[in-house]
Amino acid sequence: MSELLNLQQVSAGYGDAIVISKVDLRLQTGESLAVLGRNGTGKTTLLNTIIGVTRHRGGTIALTGKDLTGARPDKRALAGIGWVPQERNIFKSLTVEENLTAVARPGPWTPARAYEMFPRLKERRSNMGNQLSGGEQQMLAIARALVLNPKLMLLDEPTEGLAPIIIEELLAALKRIIRDEGMSAIVVEQHAQKILGVTDSAIILDRGTIVHAGSSRSLIENPAPLEQHLGVTAKKKPRQAASR
Structure with missing residues (x-):
């Protein structure tokens, strides 16, 4: 697979406030990434920075090797970035x-x-x-x-405020789009355990920096980082009855 997105030491925010700081991120063509974290940790700002609607404070952003760091949002869209705010x-x-x-x-x-x-x-x-x-x-x-x-889809909280049955329907559609159709995607999502079944890899943000990065499967199998940074408690396996 070829490299699709490359962020190097990216810092950005709004006005004088720096919300994300020195973020390094790489995404391969056909790969999908879940962005997790508590509210206010910079998840939406990360997507907004890739789109180009934040104040750039450092670092570089490239799509398929093309430098988009100083490009306007419309130019980034034409370059192949799709956005679902x-x-x-x-x-x-x-x-x-x-x-x-x-x-x-x-x-x-x-x-x-x-x-x-x-x-x-x-x-x-x-x-x-x-x-x-x-x-x-x-x-x-x-x-x-x-x-x-688009070459890359960015989805910001796609299941927010929706009924559980609709959430399941949307996640099933996203799984088909990402897994079956091979769409490259970055998804910000509050339902960590559910989106990890859709994406290839995941990062956890805290105070605007990446505090964990790895495969989605590894987080499913070892949810300790989710418990530490998001307060998500893993479902305990039912205890087996003692044999008599």
Whole structure:
């Protein structure tokens, strides 16, 4: 696999505040990464820095070897970065169909293929964005990012505020997109144990720095870092009854 994303000693924030500090991060083509951490540790700021909407305070950012450190957000999008923000930012005054066709670029992901991934959207293709449920709006936000045919997708809290059944549906779709379709992705997610089953690797942020990095499988098998940095308690295995 070739290197897709490379962050070297990146520091960034908002105004005079530095939120992430000297972050080193590499992602290979076809690889997926979970970004974990408590609230306020810099997870969203990391994505915003890759997109280019924070104040750069040091380091370099490259995509497929191209330096994007000083590039505007629109140039980064054209270079192949797709973004699904917490706010979803769909066009609420347009139909589902119009939301997709308005931004679609040539490539394997077409509106028709997005409908195959999210059948609910096909059923509601004539509905306006503001007529969709929260879960459907999130599906539309992901589908809209897909039809841009990005090299890398960034997803910020894609399951936030959604009902458990919708969370399971979205995670299943993300698993197909990432695992089966090979989409490179970075996912910020609060449901650590669930997203680790989707991604290849994971990092944990604390106070704007990476305090743990490794494979998702290793965190599933040894959740001590999750307990230490996120307060996530691993599920205990049921005790076997003593033999008589």
